[in-house]
Amino acid sequence: MTRFLAQxxxxxxxxxSVVTPSIDFLGLLPVLLLTAGAVLLLxxxxxxxxxxxxxxxxxxxxxxxxxxxxxAWMFVLAVGGxxxxxxxxxxxxxxxxxxxFGSEFASDGLALFAAAVILISVAAVALLLPRFCEQAQxxxxxxxxxxxxxxxxGVVMTGANDLIVMFLGxxxxxxxxxxxxxxxxxxxxxxxxxxxxxxxxxxxxxFFLYGIAMIYSTTGTTRISGINAFFADYIVLRDxxxxxxxxxxxxxxxxxxxxxxxxxxxxxxxxxxPTPITAFMASAVKVAGFAALMRVIVLALGERAHNWQxxxxxxxxxxxxxxxxxxxxxxxxxxxLAYSSISHAGFMLVGVQAASHEGVxxxxxxxxxxxxxxxxxxxxxxxxxxxxxxxxxxxVASAAGLASRKPLLTAAFVxxxxxxxGIPLTSGFMxxxxxxxxxxxxxxxxxxxxxxxxxxxTAFAYLRIVVSMYFTSDIPATADDGIxxxxxxxxxxxxxxxxxxxxxxxxxxxxPLTAAHLTxxxxxxxxxxxxxxxxAERLPIGAVVVVSVxxxxxxxxxxxxxxxxxxxxxxxxxxxxxxx
Amino acid sequence: MLLNSFLLLAGLxxxxxxxxxxxxxxxxxxxxxxxxxxxxxxxxxxxxxAFHGDVGGEVFALFVIAVAAAEVxxxxxxxxxxxxxxxxxxxxxxxxxxx
Amino acid sequence: MSxxxxxxxxxxxxxxxxxxVSAVRCVTTRNVVHAxxxxxxxxxxxxxxxxxxxxxxxxxxxxxxxxxxxxxxxLFGVMLTRASMGDDASVASEKxxxxxxxxxxxxxxxxxxxxxxxxxxxxxxxxxxxxGVVSDAIFSQYIVAFEAxxxxxxxxxxxxxxxxxxx
Numbered sequence: 001m002t003r004f005l006a007q008x009x010x011x012x013x014x015x016x017s018v019v020t021p022s023i024d025f026l027g028l029l030p031v032l033l034l035t036a037g038a039v040l041l042l043x044x045x046x047x048x049x050x051x052x053x054x055x056x057x058x059x060x061x062x063x064x065x066x067x068x069x070x071x072a073w074m075f076v077l078a079v080g081g082x083x084x085x086x087x088x089x090x091x092x093x094x095x096x097x098x099x100x101f102g103s104e105f106a107s108d109g110l111a112l113f114a115a116a117v118i119l120i121s122v123a124a125v126a127l128l129l130p131r132f133c134e135q136a137q138x139x140x141x142x143x144x145x146x147x148x149x150x151x152x153x154g155v156v157m158t159g160a161n162d163l164i165v166m167f168l169g170x171x172x173x174x175x176x177x178x179x180x181x182x183x184x185x186x187x188x189x190x191x192x193x194x195x196x197x198x199x200x201x202x203x204x205x206x207f208f209l210y211g212i213a214m215i216y217s218t219t220g221t222t223r224i225s226g227i228n229a230f231f232a233d234y235i236v237l238r239d240x241x242x243x244x245x246x247x248x249x250x251x252x253x254x255x256x257x258x259x260x261x262x263x264x265x266x267x268x269x270x271x272x273x274p275t276p277i278t279a280f281m282a283s284a285v286k287v288a289g290f291a292a293l294m295r296v297i298v299l300a301l302g303e304r305a306h307n308w309q310x311x312x313x314x315x316x317x318x319x320x321x322x323x324x325x326x327x328x329x330x331x332x333x334x335x336x337l338a339y340s341s342i343s344h345a346g347f348m349l350v351g352v353q354a355a356s357h358e359g360v361x362x363x364x365x366x367x368x369x370x371x372x373x374x375x376x377x378x379x380x381x382x383x384x385x386x387x388x389x390x391x392x393x394x395x396v397a398s399a400a401g402l403a404s405r406k407p408l409l410t411a412a413f414v415x416x417x418x419x420x421x422g423i424p425l426t427s428g429f430m431x432x433x434x435x436x437x438x439x440x441x442x443x444x445x446x447x448x449x450x451x452x453x454x455x456x457x458t459a460f461a462y463l464r465i466v467v468s469m470y471f472t473s474d475i476p477a478t479a480d481d482g483i484x485x486x487x488x489x490x491x492x493x494x495x496x497x498x499x500x501x502x503x504x505x506x507x508x509x510x511x512p513l514t515a516a517h518l519t520x521x522x523x524x525x526x527x528x529x530x531x532x533x534x535x536a537e538r539l540p541i542g543a544v545v546v547v548s549v550x551x552x553x554x555x556x557x558x559x560x561x562x563x564x565x566x567x568x569x570x571x572x573x574x575x576x577x578x579x580x
Numbered sequence: 581m582l583l584n585s586f587l588l589l590a591g592l593x594x595x596x597x598x599x600x601x602x603x604x605x606x607x608x609x610x611x612x613x614x615x616x617x618x619x620x621x622x623x624x625x626x627x628x629x630a631f632h633g634d635v636g637g638e639v640f641a642l643f644v645i646a647v648a649a650a651e652v653x654x655x656x657x658x659x660x661x662x663x664x665x666x667x668x669x670x671x672x673x674x675x676x677x678x679x
Numbered sequence: 680m681s682x683x684x685x686x687x688x689x690x691x692x693x694x695x696x697x698x699x700v701s702a703v704r705c706v707t708t709r710n711v712v713h714a715x716x717x718x719x720x721x722x723x724x725x726x727x728x729x730x731x732x733x734x735x736x737x738x739x740x741x742x743x744x745x746x747x748x749x750x751x752x753x754l755f756g757v758m759l760t761r762a763s764m765g766d767d768a769s770v771a772s773e774k775x776x777x778x779x780x781x782x783x784x785x786x787x788x789x790x791x792x793x794x795x796x797x798x799x800x801x802x803x804x805x806x807x808x809x810x811g812v813v814s815d816a817i818f819s820q821y822i823v824a825f826e827a828x829x830x831x832x833x834x835x836x837x838x839x840x841x842x843x844x845x846x
Binding site: 195 | 607614618625634665
C-alpha cells in the first residue's frame with residue numbers, strides 16, 4: 001500500500017515514511033568515548049606539541065614515563081568505557097539482552113563481556129606505549145589515536161547485531177592495525193610485516209564480505225538476530241549458496257583469528273609489530289575476532305551447526321597441533337609466543353565447535369584469561385634484551401641465566417608461561433579445563449583428546465624458555481670463559497645503555513661476581529627502582545604495573561576461578577538470539 | 581533477467597580477482613585485484629537487494645564502496661612507504677608468501 | 680514489457696562480456712597503467728549493471744568514487760612509484776597454474792552452488808529504486824553503520840597520513 005502511494009504522491013511519502021530509531025546512548029558510550037577521545041587527542045596534540053625532551057631517554061623520569069598525557073588520557077577513557085560497560089551489564093542482568101539502534105547493535109552478555117576485555121587491554125597497552133614511543137622516537141600521538149580507533153572498531157565488532165556493522169567494525173580495527181604494525185623501528189622488516197598483514201587482511205575481508213552477501217541472499221536480512229529467527233522458522237532446502245556463504249564467512253573470520261590454514265601472517269606480524277601492539281593484537285583483537293566468530297557462527301547460523309561443526313572440528317585440530325608443533329621449534333621468544341597464540345586460538349575454536357552455551361562461556365573465559373596472560377607475557381618480552389638490544393630479538397638462548405639477573409621478572413615470566421602451558425593453580429589450567437569439558441559435553445571426544453595432546457606439546461615449548469632462564473649458564477660462568485660472547489651477555493643485563501655496560505664490564509674484570517651480587521647490582525627490582533649508583537636501567541613503571549597485575553590475576557583466577565566463571569556463564573546466558 | 585546471470589558474473593569476477601591476488605607481485609596490482617573482488621561483492625549485494633525488494637543490499641553496497649576507498653588509501657600509502665624504503669613495489673621480493 | 684526484457688538481456692550480455700574481458704586483461708596485463716585502465720572498464724560495467732538493476736544511486740556513487748577517485752588514486756600511486764611503471768616482474772608458470780587452478784575450482788564450486796539455489800529465479804525490475812528510499816534507510820535503519828563508516832574513514836585518513844608522511 002505504501003509502495004502504491006509512493007508512486008502516486010512521492011512528496012507525501014518522502015516526508016512521512018522515515019522512522020528514526022531511538023538512540024540508546026548508554027549502549028554507544030564505550031565506542032563514543034574511544035572515538036571522541038581519539039579525535040580530541042589528535043586535535044590537542046596538533047595544537048600543543050609535546051615537550052621536545054622526549055627524544056632522549058635519559059632525561060625523562062620514570063614517573064613521567066608512566067604519566068605521559070596521552071597515556072593518562074587513554075587510560076581514563078578506557079576505564080570510563082569500562083564503567084559504562086558495567087552499567088550496561090547490570091541493565092542486561094535486569095532486563096535481559098536488548099537490541100539497540102533499531103536492532104543494529106546488541107547490548108548482551110557476549111558483547112559486554114568482550115567489550116570489557118578489550119577496554120581492559122586498551123588500558124594496559126596505554127601503560128606500555130610511552131616507553132615504546134620513547135624508544136622509537138615517535139613524538140606525536142598517532143599511535144595512541146590509532147589504537148583507540150582500532151579498539152573502537154573492536155567494540156563495534158563485538159556488539160554488532162548486523163553483519164554490515166560487524167564488517168565495518170572489523171575494517172576499522174584492521175585498518176588501524178595495518179598502520180600500527182608498519183610503525184615499528186625495524187624499518188623494512190616492519191613494513192614488510194605490515195604489507196603482508198594488509199594484503200592477507202584485505203583479501204580475507206573480501207571473503208568475509210562475499211560470505212555476507214551469500215547469507216543475505218538466502219535470508220534477505222543482514223541482522224544477526226533476524227538471521228537467527230529466519231533459520232528457526234524456515235528450513236532451506238536448496239542450500240548451495242547458503243553453504244558457500246557459510247564457508248566464505250568461516251574463511252574470512254579464520255583469517256582474522258589466525259586459525260591454521262590461514263595463519264601464515266601471524267608469526268611475522270606479531271614478531272615485527274611494536275611489542276605493545278602485539279600485546280593488543282593477542283588480547284583485544286583476538287577477543288573481537290572470536291566474539292564476532294561466535295556471533296556469526298554460533299548465534300546467527302546456530303541452526304546450521306551440523307554444517308559448520310565438522311569444518312570447525314578440522315580447523316581446530318589443525319590449529320591446535322600445528323601451532324603447538326611450530327611453537328616448539330622457535331628460538332625467538334616473541335615468535336614462540338606468536339605461534340603459541342595460534343595454538344591458543346585452537347583451544348578457543350574447540351569451545352566454539354561445541355556450539356552450546358557452555359562452549360560460549362568457556363571461550364569467553366578463555367579469552368579473558370588469555371588476554372591477561374598475553375598482555376603480561378608480551379610486556380615481559382618488551383623488557384628482555386636480545387642480541388640486538390631489544391625484546392624483539394630475544395631468543396631462548398639469550399634468555400639464559402636471566403633468573404640470576406632479573407629474579408622477579410623471571411619469576412613473573414615463569415608464572416605466565418606456566419599459565420599458558422595450563423599448569424594447575426593457574427588461570428590457564430582452568431580455561432583449558434572448561435573448554436575441553438565443553439567439548440566433551442558436546443560429544444566431541446576426539447577434539448578434546450587433540451586439545452590435551454596439544455597442551456602437552458606446547459608445555460614443552462614453554463619449558464624450554466623456563467629451563468633456559470633458570471638452569472643454563474648465567475653471567476659468572478660465561479664471564480669465566482672470557483670469550484667475546486660474554487661482552488654481549490653483560491650488555492644484555494644493562495639493556496640499551498652503553499655507559500652502564502662499560503661499568504658492568506669493569507666490574508667483571510676487577511672482582512668476581514656472584515649471581516646474588518649481580519642481582520642487587522643491576523636489578524633490585526621491586527616496583528622498578530634501579531640502582532642509582534650503576535645507572536642500570538629502571539624497569540618502566542607502566543610495564544611493572546601491567547606485569548604484576550597480570551601475574552596476580554593469573555594466580556588468583558587459577559585458585560579462585562568461580563567469580564570469573566560465573567561472569568562468563570552470565571554472559572552466555574544473556575545472548576541476543578538463541579542457541580538451538 | 582535471471583538472477584543467476586548477475587550472480588555468475590559476480591562469481592567469475594571474484595575468481596578473476598582471487599587469481600590476480602595470488603599471481604600479482606606488484607603491490608599496486610594486488611590492490612587492483614582486491615578492488616575487483618570488492619566490486620564483485622557489490623554486484624552480488626545489489627542483485628540480492630533487487631531480488632528481495634530490500635533496500636539493505638544497496639545500502640551495504642554503498643558502505644562497501646566507502647570501505648574500498650579506505651583500503652586503497654591505506655594500501656597505496658603502504659606501497660609508497662615500501663617504495664621509499666627500497667625503491668620497489670614488488671611484494672614478492674620481500675619474502676611475501678601468500679599463505 | 681517483453682521488449683524491455685529483451686533489451687535488458689541484450690544489454691546485460693554486452694556489459695558482461697566487456698566486464699569479463701576487461702577483468703581478465705586487468706589481472707594479466709604486464710603494464711600497471713593498462714591494468715588501471717582495464718579496471719575502469721570493469722567499474723563502468725558494474726555501474727551499468729547497477730542501472731540495469733534499478734539502483735541508480737549506487738551506480739552514480741560507483742562512478743564518482745571508483746572511477747573518479749580510486750582509479751585516480753591508483754594512477755597517482757603508479758606515478759609516485761616510478762619504478763613499477765613498466766612490466767610487472769615475471770611470475771613462475773607453476774604459480775600461475777596453481778592460482779588458475781584455485782580460481783577455476785572456486786568458480787566451479789560457486790557455479791554449482793548458484794545453480795543449486797537460484798537455477799531459474801527471475802528478477803523483475805520495472806522501476807528504479809528512488810534515491811529517497813536509500814537515504815531514508817541509511818539515516819534510519821542503518822544509522823549505526825553510517826556512523827561506523829565515518830570512524831573507519833577517519834582511521835584510514837589518519838593512518839594513511841601517518842604512513843606516507845616524510846619525517
